[in-house]
Amino acid sequence: MKNKYGFVFGMLIVIAVLSYALTSVYVTNSKGNKTEDNIKVVTSFYPVYIAAMNVMDGAENVTLENLSEPQTGCLHDYQLTPADMKLLESADVFLVNGGGIESFLADVAEAYENLEIKYVTDGIDFIEDEEETNAHVWMDIDNYLIEVENICDLMSEIDPDNKEIYESNRDAYMESLNELVEEKEELGSAVSENGMSAALLQESFVYLCETLGVDVVYTMDLDEERQVSAGEVADTMAAVNDNDGAVIFTDELYGADLAETVSKETGATVCIIDPCVRGDYEKDSYINAMTANFSAVREALLK
Ligand SMILES: [Zn+2]
Structure with missing residues (x-):
């Protein structure tokens, strides 16, 4: 009898130790998973x-x-x-x-x-x-x-x-960003007071013009390295000539030469806009680019 109880007691201790050990293994494992589980x-x-x-x-x-x-x-x-x-x-x-x-x-x-x-x-x-x-x-x-x-x-x-x-x-x-929104609203009022029309060498500028109330007279999609056709040069020229005082919106990278050519012929103001598709990986990058864009539009407006 005594031996039998001893055996059961012994088994209980073994089970208790095993459960503890298994629980520890499980807890360690799930902790391990947690850090790997990025x-x-x-x-x-x-x-x-x-x-x-x-x-x-x-x-x-x-x-x-x-x-x-x-x-x-x-x-x-x-x-x-x-x-x-x-x-x-x-x-x-x-x-x-x-x-x-x-x-x-x-x-x-x-x-x-x-x-x-x-x-x-x-x-x-x-x-x-x-x-x-x-x-x-x-x-x-x-x-x-x-x-x-x-x-x-x-x-x-x-x-x-x-x-x-x-x-x-x-x-x-x-x-x-709210500071930028305020700037945009001020600039938008200035645009609506003075009136502004623009020929755009990039489609992305349509959104900028819409939000500022700039009248878009022509749009082309020069946002990658490619040949500009003679027809496109003529169309840009015609759009600027037909709309007295129209400004040319271009990026620095792909459209600047075309903008310069048209500007020389027509006397139109060139406004360099950053399409915010490349730059540094900095938290302020968007804000800096848009602040520069608003300044560029304001400057063109005052010319
Ligand atoms: Zn694009």
Whole structure:
């Protein structure tokens, strides 16, 4: 009898020790998983990345990377590189602009079934010209504010542990952006008082003109390295000649030569605008670019 109880008691101790040991192993394991279980967020290109880095700054267990290089520019006809594919394969969330600017999106959705593709432009009205969607919505600061709000909501849902950080980052960024909104409104009033019309060498400037009340007399899509046709030169020239005082909006990289040529012939003012598709990975990049854009438009207005 005595031996029997001793055996049961012994077994109970063995079970207790085993359970403790197993629980410890389990707890250590789940802790191990937790640190490995980083959420990897990838953005498609520059303006989405700058907005996301502001919202996600300082959040733990979540990383942010951009698909394309900071100097890639607009993604029209962009081909995914092997490095891009590797990055997407390891990503959990892909934040995109939409409107057709990421032409590779259907292939990505098919190739990476577990990747969550999220549109940061939900609720934004895209401008349609000639049945084509103009995807460059970030050039209207009011749209950009919606993007920041959307990124905060999306990330809070995906990663509720960091919700408070996302929300306080959003609030801080919104406050800085609000100064820019005030500047835009002042400039918009000046534009409507004086009147301003513009020939645009890039489609993205349509959004800037819309938000400032600038009358668009001509648009071409010179946002990548390509040959400008004689017809396009003639059309730009004619648009400027037909609209007395029209200003030419161009970027520094692709349109500046054409703008200079037309300006020499017509005497039109050239206004250099930053399309915010390339630059440094700095939190202030969007604000700095748009501040410079508003100054450029103001200067052209005063000429
Ligand atoms: Zn573009």
